[in-house]
Amino acid sequence: MIALPRGFYQRPATEVAPALLGKLIVHETELGLRIGRIVEVEAYLGRHDLAAHSSKGVTPRTRVMFGEAGHAYVYLIYGMHHCMNVVTGPPDSGSAVLLRALEPVQGLSLNTSGPGRLTKALDIDKRHYGADLCGPDSSLYLADDGHEPIAVLTSPRIGVHYAGAWADKPLRYYMGGSDWVSGKRGTVGKTGPAADTTKTM
Numbered sequence: 134m135i136a137l138p139r140g141f142y143q144r145p146a147t148e149v150a151p152a153l154l155g156k157l158i159v160h161e162t163e164l165g166l167r168i169g170r171i172v173e174v175e176a177y178l179g180r181h182d183l184a185a186h187s188s189k190g191v192t193p194r195t196r197v198m199f200g201e202a203g204h205a206y207v208y209l210i211y212g213m214h215h216c217m218n219v220v221t222g223p224p225d226s227g228s229a230v231l232l233r234a235l236e237p238v239q240g241l242s243l244n245t246s247g248p249g250r251l252t253k254a255l256d257i258d259k260r261h262y263g264a265d266l267c268g269p270d271s272s273l274y275l276a277d278d279g280h281e282p283i284a285v286l287t288s289p290r291i292g293v294h295y296a297g298a299w300a301d302k303p304l305r306y307y308m309g310g311s312d313w314v315s316g317k318r319g320t321v322g323k324t325g326p327a328a329d330t331t332k333t334m
Contacts (some may be wrong), residue, residue: 134159135273139267142202146176146221146228150307153219153230153271155280157238161257161272167255169235169245170209170280173307173314175217175290179227186298187227198227198332203267207252207259214249215258219266233291234307284309291316 134157142149153171160167177185186208187198197206198220206218206229218229235245235254241253243291254259257273266274287303307314 134276134278135265136271139203142219142221146178146230149221150174150176150230151285154285154306154308155282157276157278159274159276162256165240165331167240168238169241170238171232172236172311173234175231175233176304177229183299184290184293197263198229199225205264205266206263207257207262209259215252216248217252217257236311236313246313282308
């Protein structure tokens, strides 16, 4: 499989997020390939988005978010769970897309419904902070096998109640009909068939 090109990520997070649905995340480990199909994501729009880590500016934790698109932003929550984002947009935008759930495809024996669970199943942790997902020698990357979901649905993001008006914005995107989507499934909008959504590239 071939990694998605950097140009795929060099767009606003609101374009990259729905386009990621149906794509594969691939981790080449010593124990073999671990592959999952992305079925749920959340977009974080940068400094002005009060739910985004980058709203606090550049810190040792968030510096990768202000760098080149197509890199991994991996962080630890609750002292035990890792979450993985892909950096999007132009440099200094601070935008990224959180991977929230996967449909297992190959080599995944653990639950992949939820951002902390999918990284555990894929064996992704802080070692992968800043990993170049577009590098020719990268063992962690995203790929396209031509799969297109029937529909892309939206809702507010999960767990961002602290973000004021940003908590209600429909920036969570997920595949309609998927059994692997995590958390609440209340739909506030529909972007239409993925065939339309993913052609914004």
